[in-house]
Amino acid sequence: MRKFIVFVAMLLQAVQGFAALTIEITEGVEGALPIALVPFGWQGSGAGPDEDIAAIVARDLAGSGRFKPMPVADMLARPTSDTEVEFRDWKVLGMENLVVGRVLPNGSGGYLVRFQLFDVFRGAQLASHTIPTTQADLRATAHQIADFIYQQLTGERGAFATRIAYIVSQGSGTEQRITLQIADADGQRPQTIVTSDTPLMSPAWSPDGRRLAYVSFDNGKPAIYVQEVFTGKRYQVASYKGINGAPAWSPDGRQLALTLSKDGNPEIYLLNLGSRSLRRLTNHYAIDTEPAWSPDGRTIVFTSDRGGKPQIYQVPASGGRASRVTFEGSYNARASYSPDGRYLTLVTQQGRDYRIGVLELASRRLQLLSDGQLDESPSFAPNGSMVIYATSKGGRHGLAVVSVDGRMRQRIVSQERGGAVREPVWSPYTSAK
Amino acid sequence: MxxxxxxxxxxxxxxxxxxxxxxxxxxxxxxxxxxxxxxxxxxxxxxxxxxxxxxxxxxxxxPLDNPDGPLATRVIYFDYDESRIHPDYQQIVISHGQYLAANPRVTLTVEGHADERGSREYNIALGERRAQAVKTLMLAQGAADSQIATVSYGEERPLVAGFDEAAWSQNRRAELLY
Structure with missing residues (x-):
C-alpha cells in the first residue's frame, strides 16, 4: 500500500540568489527499512560544524525509497558512540538499524567524522568508519556515509555522492537568462558553469564526470561545446550548417554521438574527439535525433519519426540497419540506457500527457514512472536505482527523482517566478571526489 | 541580424x-x-x-513595410507535429518568395519553433523541418538558396507563455526575419 508523506525538506538559496530549489518527498512507501540516524555529537569547543550530517544521510536514504528514517523527535536517547547505545531502546521502537556518530576537530578548519552502524536485533556493530573532511566538504562526506550505509544494508552501490547538471531559464525574450548549473544529487550546493542570453540545451556528462557537452546558441546558431567542469575551459566541437544537437558520450569517452542536419535533414553522426573525424550512422529522410549509447558501446538508440510518429530505434554503433524498439503508444522519445543495459528510460505520450517510462528491453514491457503533464529528459542514476527528470504540471516546472520501482518520488521544485529548471542529467560515478 | x-x-x-x-x-x-x-x-x-x-x-x-500587404505577415503557424504549410499561409509564403526573387540582394532568416510538448531535441528537428518547408516554398518562387538562412530554436523560445492549446498553437511557428 502506498502512503503519502509530504514534507518540505529544505529551502536553498543558490548562487547569485536567483534560483531557490526546494525538495519535497511526495510519495513514501510502507515496507521501507526502519533506521535510526541519531544526530552526530560535536566533540570540540565552540559551535562546531554547521551541517547536520545525520539529517543529510537520513534524507538521502529516505529519498531512495528503501529506508524509512525515524524522526529525531521520537528518539528516546541520543547516543553518539557504541558505549552509550542501549539496543533495547531501539528494539522497542521497531528499528532494525541504528547509526550514531561524532564530529571531532582535526586541525584548522578540519574535522574527523566517526560513525558506527549497528544491527539492532543482533545487538551487533556492522561497521565503523572515520572520515577526515572540512567544513566545505561536510555535505559530500554525509553523502559518502549515506552511500556506505546503503551498500552495507542493500548490497547495492549508493549514488548519493554524485552530481546532477541541469538548465535554468529565467525571464523571456530579450531578457532571457539561461544557465547551465551543476549541483549535488540532492539539488544542494548549485554552481553555475555557463551563463547565456540565448538557449542552452542537452547537457551530457563525460564518462569520467569531468566534462560536460552541451548545445549553445551563441551567435544565433546552435553549436556543440565540451566544457571542463573544474577549469571552466570549453572548446567547440561541432558548428555545422543547420542542427548541431543532442551530444552523447561513448562509454569510453572518445566519441560523441550527435545530431547534425548539414546534409539536409537530421541524422546521427559519430564524432571522434581525438581525430575530429565524423562518421554518419543513419541515412533517412525522416528526423533522426537523440542518440544514446548502450553501456557496452555497441548499440545506439535514437528517436526517429520514419514510421510517421516519433519512436525509438536502434542501430549498431559500427553502422548497419536500424530496427524499431518501441511499438506501444504514438510518441516515444529521448531514450537512454540504464547502467546495466537492461532498460531504457524514455518520454512516452499517454493520452494528452507526456510521461516518463522505463522499458525493459528483454520483455519490451513499459512501466510508467511519472504522473505529470509534460515530463521530459529522464536520466538514470549511475547505480540504476533512480531516475531524475523534468516535470511540469499546471505551469509549475521542476525536477523530480523517482525510484525505478516507482515506489518513491521526490520533487525538486523551482521557486522563482517564471523561472524553469529543466534537462537534468545525473553524473556518472567519479573516481576522484 | x-x-x-x-x-x-x-x-x-x-x-x-x-x-x-x-x-x-x-x-x-x-x-x-x-x-x-x-x-x-x-x-x-x-x-x-x-x-x-x-x-x-x-x-x-x-512592399515589405506595407502594413496591409501579404509581406506584413511574418509568422506562419503550424499544426501539432506538422511541418506542412497550412493553406491559410501558403499565399503569404509565396508572396515572400516572390519578393525575394524580385529583390535578390534581400536576405531572410526563417526561424523554426515548436510548442513545449515532447522532447527538446526532437522539437529542434521539428522546428528545422518547419523552417525548411517555408524555405522550400520560397525557393519555388525563384528566391535563391543563398538569400534564405534557417535556424531552429525548437521549444526553447516560446512566443507565448502558457500551458494549453491556445499558447501551444501560437508557439508552433516559423518567423520570417528580414
Missing part, C-alpha cells in the same frame, strides 16, 4: 501611425523617397524611424 518580432511589430505600428497622420493632410516627407528601405534608414538615424505613407490609397513604399 537580430531584428526580432517585437521590433517588426513596432515598425508596423509606426507605419500605421504615420498612415493615420497622413489622413490629416500632413505633408508627407516620405513621399519623395518612395521605395527607399525605410526601416534601415530608421536604424541609421539612431532614435527615429521613418516610413512610407499611402498616396491616394496606393502603397509606393517598400
Amino acid at each position: 537580430k531584428i526580432n518580432l517585437a521590433r517588426s511589430a513596432i515598425l508596423i505600428l509606426l507605419a500605421l501611425t504615420l498612415v493615420g497622420c497622413s489622413t490629416f493632410g500632413a505633408k508627407d516627407e516620405q513621399g519623395d523617397g518612395a521605395g527607399a528601405p525605410v526601416s534601415e534608414a530608421g536604424q541609421e538615424g539612431g532614435g527615429s524611424a521613418t516610413s512610407a505613407a499611402r498616396e491616394g490609397g496606393v502603397w509606393r513604399g517598400n
